[in-house]
Amino acid sequence: MELYIFNQDRELAGIVESFEYLRWTRRYSQCGSFELKATATPENTALLKEGNILWKSDDEEAGIIEHLELSQTDSETITASGRFATSFLARRIVWQTETLSGDLSACVEQLLNNNLISPSDPARQIPGISFSSPNLGIPISAQVSYRNLLDAVTEMCDTSSIGIKTVFAPATGIFTVTLYAGAVSQAVFSKEYENLTEQTYTESAADYANSALVGGEGEGAGRTFVAITGGSGESRREIFVDAKDLRSEDFGGDYTDALTFRGQSKLSELAIRYSFDASVNPHGNLIYKTDFDIGQTVKVVSKTWGVSMTTRIMEIEETYDADGQSVGVTFGKSELTIAQKIRSDMSQVKTALSASTGVSEVAEAIGDLTEVSPAIQGDTVADTINNLFGKLPALEVIVGAGTISAGQYALHNMAPGDSIYFTSWSGNKFSDQPSDDGHIFLVKHSGASTGNGYQRAMGFFISRNTMTFYVISVFLYNNPSGQANWLSFPLGALTDIAAAIRGSTFAASINNVYNAPVSGVRIADGAVTGAKIADRTITTAKIAAAFTDYSTTEQNTGRIWIDGRTIYRKVVNLGSLTNATPKSVAHGISNISTVTGLTGIATNGTFFLPLPLARYNNFASQIGLYADTTNVVVEPGNDRTAFTGFVILEYTKTI
Structure with missing residues (x-):
């Protein structure tokens, strides 16, 4: 046996040369699983990646690595585990309501085609997967909506005692989902025949039911019911199956068959569980895959326990380790796991909530409004709450x-x-x-x-x-x-405030204090007032404005000229320049004292010229620039009508 690793493109990546153990679990009506533990060599670590494919050369099926774990004790090990390729189905849901009618193989093909192989939305397709199955002679009449695709398919297979496997073709990388009916084997397993080494027999009727009342669409006396009965007296065990999600308009004359199939599926799930877990003696008289295999019907006998049962092999666990290969076999259906029970119970809840006529079940959880006190009772729950308020x-x-x-x-x-x-x-x-x-x-x-x-x-x-x-x-x-x-006590009276700063209100008096000179005697223009300090203070905003802000409105740069006056900045839009004639543009600045800076640019969208523009060898192309207290004047030496100009003025003011 060789362990081959294929990458996610289904190309051969390498072979796992050595490993500590491999557990390879094949299941008849469910998806199989595996676990591989190996030394974390660089080669193994490179091969065992999430999403890669593990194929055992003596098996039809392959596993998809879904979980990795690295650990270190005496040595570093890597453990890769996952499920067989049938788990591709678990990556999809039944996207809409599918009405199934016909042979089981045709119904499964319908579900796979519409949701995985060739769905209407190309993004939902998983390439390289096909379906192949003979006609199984098992009629199906059912409706499936929004369920996990794997759960929906394996539930039908389990109910019908049909196997499912996904065969891998290494040469092409194609996965083929296949349904099959297990064959009948002549093998007889018994410790007395020395072909079993260990055995555990389980019989459970804890969840057993043999009679079902299936409720379809409608309410009260108008609801459609189908009864499936078995046994009487103490031996009769009844359940109710809510099938409101099945509608007669989807099945026509086959509506009763659809309800019956729903009930039979539930009863099959709740049948008495007989199972025999045993370890097969590798040196016994029966050879694995020759005398017996997964899905085959065999006979199991224990004379000591008085048990003799003809049953199907539902699971085979192959284990490979330092001691060689061992095979564990599960005959018959084991007890429902907690997860299976929860999933089964929740499917009934989903049916009630999703059915168009299932409102009454939801109302039961809310309670009866007639139980509310008449003093606050309304027509609806919302009205009642509002009345309470x-x-x-x-x-x-x-x-x-x-x-x-x-x-x-x-x-x-x-x-x-x-x-x-x-x-x-x-x-x-x-x-x-x-x-x-x-x-x-x-x-x-x-x-x-x-x-x-x-x-x-x-x-x-x-x-x-x-x-x-x-x-x-x-x-x-x-x-x-x-x-x-x-x-009034803590504030005192307005008449207590000095007349020099007293206002008509306390607020006015406080403002007068803020704006008053430092001393009681006003010192003309030299008085240090809050307003003057604020005007002269170089703040973060002013520093930022001095280096970054250019605007056609006046900006305080926060800088001071040599005469102590504040420097302001303004951008003047000259518009289009002229053809060798001066152009005057009003700058709109009042009270200019000194122009401390005068620069600009002119552009036609391709070239950017400084203003003023001086040329050492082409005087006719120069552009002059000056300003007075009213205008900015630009003087092109030749035709500059294709250019638009802007001038940056920095200046002080007389006041």
């Missing part, structure tokens, strides 16, 4: 003239839409003193005056005494007669 306790508080508090005064002076929080409320006064009944948060109503001499605010109040939550409306008297004493 509407039943919250509410307060209306009238704050009249003469009942003045700090909170009331502040609320009166708020703009509509402003919000305010008070730490307490007592009677009809709002305070910032934490000594009364609760906490309140208010937003002033945008309508302000109610027209009756009051203003309105709305919000929430939490009573400290009763821990009650209220929605609150406050009507505030529109002309409070005064303000709380504490509001």
Whole structure:
């Protein structure tokens, strides 16, 4: 046996020369799997990559590496594991509703063609995969929607006792998905015949059911039902199969057959499980792949246990290690795993939720609205919730003239839409003193005056005494007669402020302080004021502007000329230049003191000329440039009408 590795292009990449062990598990109606452990040599590490293909030379099938693990104890090892190539089906779902009717092979071919081999969307195609199967004589009538493609196909195979495998052709790189019916073998396995070394027999009826009531479309008395019965009395075990997703319009006269097939599939899944796990004696009288193979029907006998069963080989696990090859065989169907049980139960939930008539099942989870208190009961769940909100306790508080508090005064002076929080409320006064009944948060109503001499605010109040939550409306008297004493106490009176800086309000007085000279005596133009400091301060913004900002509006560069005046900058658009005649353009700058810089450019889109332009050997092509207190003047020496000009002026101002 050789282990060949093919890359994802299905080209031979190399051979695994040595390995510690290989577990190769073949399954009849399900996808097989493998695990390979080898020394992490550079060669093995290069070959064993995710997505590469592992093919065993004495087998039809190949494995796809899906998981890698590197570990180090005494030596470095690499473990590669994955599933057989049938797992390509697991990469697709049944994209839309597929109505299946006919032989099992035709139905599986339909699913594969529409979702993997030749789907309508080319992006969903997996190239190099084909399907081949004889007519199996197993009729199918079913509907599949949005399920994992592998699960849908293997479930039908398992129910019908049909095998599935994906044969790999190394020469072409083609994978062929194949269905087959296992043959009948004359092999008899028994410890008494010394062809088994270990054996475990399992019989489980924990999930067993033999009768099913299948519910199709419709509601109540109008719903379609099909009964599949078996046994009576104590031996009868019943289940309900929800098949609302199957619609008669999709099956016509075969609708009953479709419901029956759904029920039979479920009963097959829940049949009594008989299984025999055994290790085959490699030196016994039966030779693997000659006398017995995967999917074949054989006889298993244990005289000691009194067991004799004719059953199918559902799984064969080949193990290769330092001791050689060993073969483990599973006869019959083993118990459902937890994952299989969950998947089965969830399929029933999905059926109820996806069915067009399955609303009642969802409503059961929400509950009956008639159980809700009549005080808040609405026509819908949403109405009921809204009614509950509407039943919250509410307060209306009238704050009249003469009942003045700090909170009331502040609320009166708020703009509509402003919000305010008070730490307490007592009677009809709002305070910032934490000594009364609760906490309140208010937003002033945008309508302000109610027209009756009051203003309105709305919000929430939490009573400290009763821990009650209220929605609150406050009507505030529109002309409070005064303000709380504490509001004027820390500020003092305006008459206490020095006359030199006193304004009509506290805010005006503060602004006067900000703009006043450093000393009490004003020092003419030499006074250091906040405005002057701000004008002369070289800020980050001004530094950035000095080096980066060019605008047709005046910019303060933050720099100072030799006479101490601020330097400004402005760009003047000259428009199109003239043909050997001067052109004057008003720069729009008032109070120019000194022009500290005058440069520019002229361009026709291809050439960029500096302004002014001087030429040592072609005086006629020169361009002159100057400015006065009103205009910028440009003087082309020849025809420059194809050029547009811009001038950068830097200057100081008299004021």
